[in-house]
Each structure stands twice: as structure tokens, then as C-alpha cells.
Amino acid sequence: MKLALIGNPNAGKTSLFNQLTGLNQKVANFTGVTVEKKTGSFLLPNQSKAYITDLPGTYSLYPKSDDEQVVLDFLLNPQNPEKPDAILVVIDASNLQRNLLLFLEVQSLGFPTILVLNMIDIAQKSGWEIDTQKLAERLQSPVVCTNSRSGEGINELKQKVLDLEKNKSIPPNIILQTYAPLQNVLQEIRQKYQLPNIYWANLYFHHYEKLSFLAETDKQFFQKLELKNSFQALHLQADETLERFRVIEKIVAETTQKHEKAYNPQSITRKIDKILLHPLWGYGSFLMVLLLIFTAIFRWAEIPMEWIEQGTAHLQAFFRENLPNHFITNLWTEGILAGIGSVVTFIPQIALLFGFIAILEETGYMTRVMIMMDKIMRKFGLNGKSVVPLISGAACAIPAIMATRNIDNPKERLITTLVVPLISCSARLPIYTVMIALVIPDKMLWGILHYQALALLAMYLLGLLMAMLAAKVLSRFLPFWGNDYFIVEMPTYKMPRWKNVIITIYEKVKTFVFDAGKVIVVISVILWVLASYGWGDSLEKAESAIKKSYPTLSEEELTPLINSAKLEASFAGNLGKALEPIIEPLGFDWKIGISLITSFAAREVFVATMSVIYGLGEEGNEQSVRQKMASEINPQTGKPTYSVAVGFSLMVFYAFAMQCMSTFAVVWKETRSWKYPLGQLVFFNILAYLASWITYTILR
Structure with missing residues (x-):
């Protein structure tokens, strides 16, 4: 059985994917683009195997970025070899009203769909009481409550997937009033492309210019239809969204209740944000976090690195002493073993760097850094969304450049792409650590600050400073391509999911x-x-x-x-x-x-x-x-x-x-x-x- 995992950003979708698949997953790119795709497998209760694709986060089936466009292509492409048999739509249970929009859109495509109410623990702590049975009846779809942090509800979700495989009930085909005047046109599109229902035809009509699987002749066909029927895509999209929200409002009113609670994760988050988003303490806290990371990279990694270095040296000496003095022996000890040793030596530092970045993302702090830096970034021709690629660049420039696809403004996206290589990546880390260890004393300043960690922090800040200056210069010379707005999901603070952190470290070190x-x-x-x-x-x-x-x-x-x-x-x-x-x-x-x-x-x-x-x-x-x-x-x-x-x-x-x-x-x-x-x-x-x-x- 093939499944697709879809959800809003910060709904815990990737954590759920990790809970389901563990290490049975692989990372590749979607065909024809550099957007990352995660696929994995897990066993259902009857021991049959299910394959699942974790799609990029999206707010709706009306994409605003390249990542969201990939989701639409994946679902609508009739030649897609990974076309799902069913879809799991993951939503934040504490934001039911907003998140249900995506669910209703996906359900309208006609795929068998399961609604996964994730982060149910946070919803309950925030005072939300959800009648899941009634919600399932109103949506005419299975509903499962999960906590992807603890694994709660995972077995029930697997059972629902198995039930869905046995009884592949097709969701109701809801005809929206918005498209009543276009019934004939949409039916024509549906018949021409043999589509499952008119909502597919509607999405074809809206997005034909960007659908990668449509030929040029198909796009010309849609252009003619557009002119003939005076098709107003944005107006219809807005009307559809409003119509869906009217339905959602009624569903939420019938199936949920809100109680005031003394312990509320959102109120605690607001209190913490008064410090971490403060105009002064916020930046100071961020610098201290960076200094802590670089201190750990030096202090914690030093002992295992020395073990690996000495182990490599002993191994080379062992082979020289016990093998004949021959070309092959020299090649093995001085060429191959030296190369392998130089790779393995830096695993502790690479693991620590990626581990800390994963923790910052898991806790929700990385989002705060984006918000805090937005005002500064705009002065250099960037925006807050550029922070993620720039910080990701500290790990590797390649995924960081791919991450620029989330930046809507083409000019800001291009500038970010061009300056990301100036951010010191993990490939530079071995060079920095070797040279700093050679020229900077292994001593403490005032008993708390490590000289070598300060030098490493200085190198990373130097790269960031040069990237910002380069962005400022580029923003002056590149043509103006319009304004955009910085909108980001604000998650509550959470303890990191250590399983996710370990999987991230494993994947990155393996790469x-x-x-x-x-x-x-x-x-x-x-x-x-x-x-x-x-x-x-x-x-x-x-x-x-x-x-x-x-x-x-x-x-x-x-x-x-x-x-x-x-x-x-x-x-x-x-x-x-x-x-x-x-x-x-x-x-x-x-x-x-x-x-x-x-x-x-x-x-x-x-x-x-x-x-x-x-x-x-x-x-x-x-x-x-x-x-x-x-x-x-x-x-x-x-x-x-x-x-x-x-x-x-x-x-x-x-x-x-x-x-x-x-x-x-x-x-x-x-x-x-x-x-x-x-x-x-x-x-x-x-x-x-x-x-x-x-x-x-x-x-x-």
C-alpha cells in the first residue's frame, strides 16, 4: 500500500513520519527538481508492508512556493509511479479551524483520506476538547489522535490504514457553490483528461501553467478556455476558501469545546518569548547559544577525535610492520587508510553540529531566530525566511540552497542562493578546528569562555557578516521584483524529540x-x-x-x-x-x-x-x-x-x-x-x- 503524508508546516508531520518508519527511510529528490523527498516503509498490524512519502509542508493546494507546487504535482500527475492509494493529512489539533482547510481540499480530490489530529497533548493542555467520533461523522473520514513525540496513537493509526486498505471507501464528492457557474467548463476538462472529479478539473484550470506534466499543447488549450470564459483564478480561489471556512466553522462549533486551563503551553511560550524575542536579550541569547554549540564542538568532540586519530596511526603502523614493503602496502597505509582516517576523525564534530541544529528546530527556537532576524535581514535585501537557508548553510550549502525555494520573492530567493556559500559549512569545520587547535591556546577566558570556541565563533560570524554585505551589494544591482511578506507559523516551545534528533544525526553523518x-x-x-x-x-x-x-x-x-x-x-x-x-x-x-x-x-x-x-x-x-x-x-x-x-x-x-x-x-x-x-x-x-x-x- 502506498501512502502520502501531507500537512501544514509545524504540524509535526515529519515527527510522525519518523515514528512510523524509524530508520527504514531514504532521502532523494522529486523528479526534475531539487526539492527533497523522504520515503519510508513500516509494517501494518497484519505484517504487510506500507510505503509512505513525506511531502513538503503546505498550507493548501493553491501553492505559493516551489515546495508547495511539488505537493500539487505529486497528487495530480496521472503518470506518477508513487501515486498514493490513500493520504494521511496531519493537522495541529490545537489549530483545528485553520488546519482543516487543507484536509477538505485533499479530501475533495477523492483519495481515501485519514485525518490525523497530531499534538493532541498540547491541544488538551490548552483546554481543547474534541469529539473525534462526531468529527469523523461530519467529515465522513477516519480520525485518529496522535502524539508524535511520545508515539501515542501510532498503533491505532496503523490499524486505520489497514482498515482503509480493506474497505477503500471513496470520500464524498462535495460540489462547491463557487464553481456552479463553471460546471460545463470543468466537465469539459474532466472528460478531456479523464479526471476522477471536477475538483481535479478545477485545480488543472487554476494551475495549468505550473503543472510540470502538462504538455505545451495542453497549456494552450487552457489559455483558450481562460480567455473564452473570462476565468478569474484569484477571485474563485478566495471564494472557495471562504466557502470552505464557513463549513469548517460549523464543524468546529459542533465537535469542539474550549475550557480555560491554568497550565497553557501557549501562555508559557509567550512568557519565554518576552526574553528570547527581546530587542536586546534576544540577540544576546542567540549569541550565547552559538557559543555553547562551538564550545561543545571543541570540548566534547576532542577525546573521541583523539581516539580515532591515534587508532588510525596505530593501524597504519601495524600494517607497515606486518605487511611486506610493497607498493600495495604503501597504497593501503598512506593512501587509503589516511583518507578513511581523515573522514572518520571528524564524525564527532559533524554529529554535534547537526545534533544542535536539530535540537534548535525541534524546540521551536529556530522559528524565533527567523522572526528576530527579519528586521535586520530586510536592511540587507533579504527577509526572515532567508535565515533558515543561512543557518542551514552552517551544515551544508546544498540543502540550504534548496531551502531558498520557500522564499516567495524571486529577488530575495536569488540573493539568498548567491550568498549562502559564504556561510561556513560543515566541510570547513575540519579545517577550522585543525588550524585553531594549532594556533590558539587551549585555555579559558575568565574561567568560562573557551579561547578556541571564541575563535571558531568568530569564523562563523565572519562568514555571516560577509554574506550580509554581499546581499546588500546584490540588492542594489539586481532588478526590483516586488514586495513580499514574512509570514511564519509560531509553534509553542517543546522538548526536543530525541528520536528525531538521533535520526537527523544518523542521516547527516551517513551522508x-x-x-x-x-x-x-x-x-x-x-x-x-x-x-x-x-x-x-x-x-x-x-x-x-x-x-x-x-x-x-x-x-x-x-x-x-x-x-x-x-x-x-x-x-x-x-x-x-x-x-x-x-x-x-x-x-x-x-x-x-x-x-x-x-x-x-x-x-x-x-x-x-x-x-x-x-x-x-x-x-x-x-x-x-x-x-x-x-x-x-x-x-x-x-x-x-x-x-x-x-x-x-x-x-x-x-x-x-x-x-x-x-x-x-x-x-x-x-x-x-x-x-x-x-x-x-x-x-x-x-x-x-x-x-x-x-x-x-x-x-x-
């Missing part, structure tokens, strides 16, 4: 390990080959030159000098040396130059590159990459290579540089133009170079 990880390991192997071989006998000559120059040194003392000379003479060394004159003003040497080149595949590759470069030929050396980088000495100055000036210069470069080819591709898909991603590539990399040069010049 990082298997998507980014594959790229990192492949590039690590390629880099190892480039760093292990050179033109002709150049590596042998480099070794001979070192032995002649230092005849009195022991073999143990000669080994690091020989390894360094061989690396410099290798293909990778030649590449880095060719780049060195360009990057020398930034404080970078040829080794960093190699990592800059490899990072254009994915920024995370920086650490893997360093793992390969500093791990080549180090038999018996079980130091971690960070320890080796910390002990690296600049031969010209005699001081550590990674000074404060070099460390911050490198971080600033990575903060602004456009080095993610996946982001480049997504921007092209979203804008349908090459000029925007190419503009980002040129502008951001020039900006990165200049900012890095200024940073190094000041700090040196």
Missing part, C-alpha cells in the same frame, strides 16, 4: 561519510600516487643529494629529510611549487598549495591531503596529523610553519573561497543560468585571496 567520504578517499589515493612518484629518477636524485649533503647523520635522522626531499621532487611537489609564487604573499608554502588544489573537489579534502603529505614514508611514526603539522618548521624563518598569521590567513581563505563543485552545480540548477555560479566562482575566490592577503599582512 558525510558515504558522499563526501568517497570523494575524499579517491582523491587521497590520487594524491598519494602524485606524491609518491616523479619525473624519471627525480626521487632517487633527491635522496642521493640529501645523503651527500648530510654524510654524518644516522639513518633515523636522514629519513624525515629524505621524505621531505622526495615529496618536493614528486608530481605533487612540482604542482605545489608551480603555485607557490602566487600563494606566497598569503603565507602559504607549496604543501598548502597542494591542499588548495585538491580542495576544489571538496573542502574536506584539505585534512586528507595533509594526512597523505605528512604521513608519507613515516614508518613507525604514530603521531597524528595535527601533531606533525604542529612540529613543522619553516626552513626560512626557523619558526613553526603554522603561525597565528598563517593559520588565520588559511582559515579566511577557506571561509570565502568557492571550492565546492556540488554547490556550483546546485546553484546552476536553481538559477537555470551559468552566469550566477561562474560569477560566484570568480568573485568569491578573488575575495578569498584578497582577504587572506590582508589577514596575513596584518597578523605577521
Whole structure:
């Protein structure tokens, strides 16, 4: 049985999906668009399997954004291979009157439909008493009360789905008075496209321009009908909505009662909002939340990261000692294991970052951040809805750019898409943490503020500041495309659903390990080959030159000098040396130059590159990459290579540089133009170079 899950934003739809499917779910994109789609499966009481698709949140079947348009396409497309057998409409039980609009629209399509009254606990605490039996009779549809946080009502919902499969009763075909004058036209459309009822015909007529499955000839047919009948889509939509609300008003009056209660989640929410939405304390609280997150990323992740690093080093040493000195052994230990280690090392930090973002969304605090930031955002040519993509950009720019589809104004959507890559994403996190650990002391300020956490916060705020300034510049140059309004659902504060948080962490870490990880390991192997071989006998000559120059040194003392000379003479060394004159003003040497080149595949590759470069030929050396980088000495100055000036210069470069080819591709898909991603590539990399040069010049 195939099901679709539909609901208003913040109705707990995704939590319900997680309760039903657990980890039996996968994430993909809807065909032809970059909007994310979640599908999963679960067992019904008779042990048969049901498949369910979690559709994007929508307020009605009259879409205002691309996400909502996807919902309409999914339901109306006759060729949709995932066309549902039944629909679960999830609504917030404490907002019955507003949420029932979507239910009535979906029911009018003729799908077998179940109404899921979610967050029933909050409705009851707020004083709502709902007669579900009477509500089911009035709606002529099964009604189930659930609490997706605790799992209450899930088994009953599964039973209702099974009952629906056995008795596929078709909902009543309610003829709206609004469309009485258009009966003949709608019947003509219905017959031409063999549609289930005239409400389908009505939605075809309203949305034909945006329905992806309609051919150009179909759209011309509708255009002619529109002219012939003087079709006023907006007026009819407004009339339909008012007619439905008159019906809803009567249903709610007959089936619900409101009692005043001493404990009311909404009144408690209002009290908390007096602090968290305050013009001064609100911003202060947000900064403290960010500082807490970055402190946790450093302090809590440090021990497991050290275990993983030391484990990787021991594993490499074990294989070197127990396998023959052969090409395959070197490839395995210095190429593949180094790459895998560089991926796995940062799982604790990635997990913590995504976990905290999930908690902010679960509690309802992220919505408050959007509201609080709206006034500031508008001064930079954006609005409050831009906050979600910008904050999501701290995780990954790709889904963040997809999230801009919720922004109705085309100009604000485009600006947000263009500046999101400036937000420091999780791919930059390994670079920041390695460099900060090298150049910033692991000490506390005033006993409460961690120096390294403050430095990491500064890097994220730098990215945000530059994104805002870039948005301001773009808003001046891009043409004006009309005003829009910032309307957002205000959920009550809730304790996070830990199951949802764990599933989010699992999905994101899995994506990082298997998507980014594959790229990192492949590039690590390629880099190892480039760093292990050179033109002709150049590596042998480099070794001979070192032995002649230092005849009195022991073999143990000669080994690091020989390894360094061989690396410099290798293909990778030649590449880095060719780049060195360009990057020398930034404080970078040829080794960093190699990592800059490899990072254009994915920024995370920086650490893997360093793992390969500093791990080549180090038999018996079980130091971690960070320890080796910390002990690296600049031969010209005699001081550590990674000074404060070099460390911050490198971080600033990575903060602004456009080095993610996946982001480049997504921007092209979203804008349908090459000029925007190419503009980002040129502008951001020039900006990165200049900012890095200024940073190094000041700090040196």
C-alpha cells in the first residue's frame, strides 16, 4: 500500500513520519527538481508492508512556493509511479479551524483520506476538547489522535490504514457553490483528461501553467478556455476558501469545546518569548547559544577525535610492520587508510553540529531566530525566511540552497542562493578546528569562555557578516521584483524529540561519510600516487643529494629529510611549487598549495591531503596529523610553519573561497543560468585571496 503524508508546516508531520518508519527511510529528490523527498516503509498490524512519502509542508493546494507546487504535482500527475492509494493529512489539533482547510481540499480530490489530529497533548493542555467520533461523522473520514513525540496513537493509526486498505471507501464528492457557474467548463476538462472529479478539473484550470506534466499543447488549450470564459483564478480561489471556512466553522462549533486551563503551553511560550524575542536579550541569547554549540564542538568532540586519530596511526603502523614493503602496502597505509582516517576523525564534530541544529528546530527556537532576524535581514535585501537557508548553510550549502525555494520573492530567493556559500559549512569545520587547535591556546577566558570556541565563533560570524554585505551589494544591482511578506507559523516551545534528533544525526553523518567520504578517499589515493612518484629518477636524485649533503647523520635522522626531499621532487611537489609564487604573499608554502588544489573537489579534502603529505614514508611514526603539522618548521624563518598569521590567513581563505563543485552545480540548477555560479566562482575566490592577503599582512 502506498501512502502520502501531507500537512501544514509545524504540524509535526515529519515527527510522525519518523515514528512510523524509524530508520527504514531514504532521502532523494522529486523528479526534475531539487526539492527533497523522504520515503519510508513500516509494517501494518497484519505484517504487510506500507510505503509512505513525506511531502513538503503546505498550507493548501493553491501553492505559493516551489515546495508547495511539488505537493500539487505529486497528487495530480496521472503518470506518477508513487501515486498514493490513500493520504494521511496531519493537522495541529490545537489549530483545528485553520488546519482543516487543507484536509477538505485533499479530501475533495477523492483519495481515501485519514485525518490525523497530531499534538493532541498540547491541544488538551490548552483546554481543547474534541469529539473525534462526531468529527469523523461530519467529515465522513477516519480520525485518529496522535502524539508524535511520545508515539501515542501510532498503533491505532496503523490499524486505520489497514482498515482503509480493506474497505477503500471513496470520500464524498462535495460540489462547491463557487464553481456552479463553471460546471460545463470543468466537465469539459474532466472528460478531456479523464479526471476522477471536477475538483481535479478545477485545480488543472487554476494551475495549468505550473503543472510540470502538462504538455505545451495542453497549456494552450487552457489559455483558450481562460480567455473564452473570462476565468478569474484569484477571485474563485478566495471564494472557495471562504466557502470552505464557513463549513469548517460549523464543524468546529459542533465537535469542539474550549475550557480555560491554568497550565497553557501557549501562555508559557509567550512568557519565554518576552526574553528570547527581546530587542536586546534576544540577540544576546542567540549569541550565547552559538557559543555553547562551538564550545561543545571543541570540548566534547576532542577525546573521541583523539581516539580515532591515534587508532588510525596505530593501524597504519601495524600494517607497515606486518605487511611486506610493497607498493600495495604503501597504497593501503598512506593512501587509503589516511583518507578513511581523515573522514572518520571528524564524525564527532559533524554529529554535534547537526545534533544542535536539530535540537534548535525541534524546540521551536529556530522559528524565533527567523522572526528576530527579519528586521535586520530586510536592511540587507533579504527577509526572515532567508535565515533558515543561512543557518542551514552552517551544515551544508546544498540543502540550504534548496531551502531558498520557500522564499516567495524571486529577488530575495536569488540573493539568498548567491550568498549562502559564504556561510561556513560543515566541510570547513575540519579545517577550522585543525588550524585553531594549532594556533590558539587551549585555555579559558575568565574561567568560562573557551579561547578556541571564541575563535571558531568568530569564523562563523565572519562568514555571516560577509554574506550580509554581499546581499546588500546584490540588492542594489539586481532588478526590483516586488514586495513580499514574512509570514511564519509560531509553534509553542517543546522538548526536543530525541528520536528525531538521533535520526537527523544518523542521516547527516551517513551522508558525510558515504558522499563526501568517497570523494575524499579517491582523491587521497590520487594524491598519494602524485606524491609518491616523479619525473624519471627525480626521487632517487633527491635522496642521493640529501645523503651527500648530510654524510654524518644516522639513518633515523636522514629519513624525515629524505621524505621531505622526495615529496618536493614528486608530481605533487612540482604542482605545489608551480603555485607557490602566487600563494606566497598569503603565507602559504607549496604543501598548502597542494591542499588548495585538491580542495576544489571538496573542502574536506584539505585534512586528507595533509594526512597523505605528512604521513608519507613515516614508518613507525604514530603521531597524528595535527601533531606533525604542529612540529613543522619553516626552513626560512626557523619558526613553526603554522603561525597565528598563517593559520588565520588559511582559515579566511577557506571561509570565502568557492571550492565546492556540488554547490556550483546546485546553484546552476536553481538559477537555470551559468552566469550566477561562474560569477560566484570568480568573485568569491578573488575575495578569498584578497582577504587572506590582508589577514596575513596584518597578523605577521
